[in-house]
C-alpha cells in the first residue's frame with residue numbers, strides 16, 4: 334500500500350544551472366507530446382492540478398520539478414519528479430524543436446540524481462518510431478527505464494492484458510517492464526510507485 338503524504342511544485346528550469354539542488358532521488362517522465370506525461374504526474378501524486386494538462390500538444394515547454402512525499406510499509410520516501418516537454422510536437426518550428434531536444438538530452442545525460450526514467454507510450458497507438466528511438470537512446474545512456482502504457486482506459490477491459498503483452502513483445506522487454514496505466518481512471522498508480530520505489534532501493538528513504 335502506498336500512502337501519498339504531500340506533493341509540491343519545486344521549480345521550472347531550462348538548463349543545468351536552473352535544476353533544483355539537494356539529493357532527492359529523481360524520476361523523469363518522457364514521451365510524445367500529448368501522450369499524457371503531465372496527467373500521469375497528477376495521477377501519481379493524487380493531485381488534479383499539480384501540473385498543467387492540455388488537449389493541445391506542446392503544453393509543457395520547460396523542465397518542471399515536483400517533490401512527492403509518500404509512505405510505503407511504514408517507511409517514508411521523498412521522490413522528485415521531472416516533467417519534461419514532449420517530443421514530436423509537429424507545430425513547433427525547427428529551431429524550437431532543436432532547442433527542446435537539447436534541453437531534454439542535456440538533462441537526461443547530465444542529471445546525476447536521475448535514478449529512473451518513465452518512458453510513456455500510448456497503449457492504443459503503441460510505440461511510435463520516436464518512442465523506439467528514445468528507448469534506444471536511454472538504454473544507450475545506461476538509464477533505468479520503466480515503460481508505462483497510458484490511456485489504457487481506451488481499450489476494452491478484455492483486451493488490455495493481451496495489448497500489454499503485445500507491447501512488451503514489440504519493445505523486446507519482459508512483461509513486467511511494461512505497466513498499464515490510466516490517468517483518467519487512476520489505474521496503475523500503486524504498480525508504478527511499487528516499481529519505482531523498488532528501483533530506488535533505499536535512496537528515497539527519509
Ligand SMILES: Nc1nc2c(ncn2[C@@H]2O[C@H](COP(=O)(O)OP(=O)(O)OP(=O)(O)O)[C@@H](O)[C@H]2O)c(=O)[nH]1
Pocket residue numbers: 364365366367368369370371372373385386387388389390391392393394417418419420483484485486487514515516517518
Ligand atoms: N483517456 C485518457 N486521456 C488522457 C489520459 N492521460 C491524459 N489524457 C489526455 O491527454 C491529453 C494530454 O495530456 P497531458 O498530460 O497534457 O499530456 P503531455 O504528455 O504532458 O503533453 P505535452 O505537455 O504537450 O507534452 C489531455 O487531453 C488529457 O486529458 C488517460 O490516461 N486517459
Ligand SMILES: [Mg+2]
Pocket residue numbers: 370371372385386392393416417419
Ligand atoms: Mg505536459
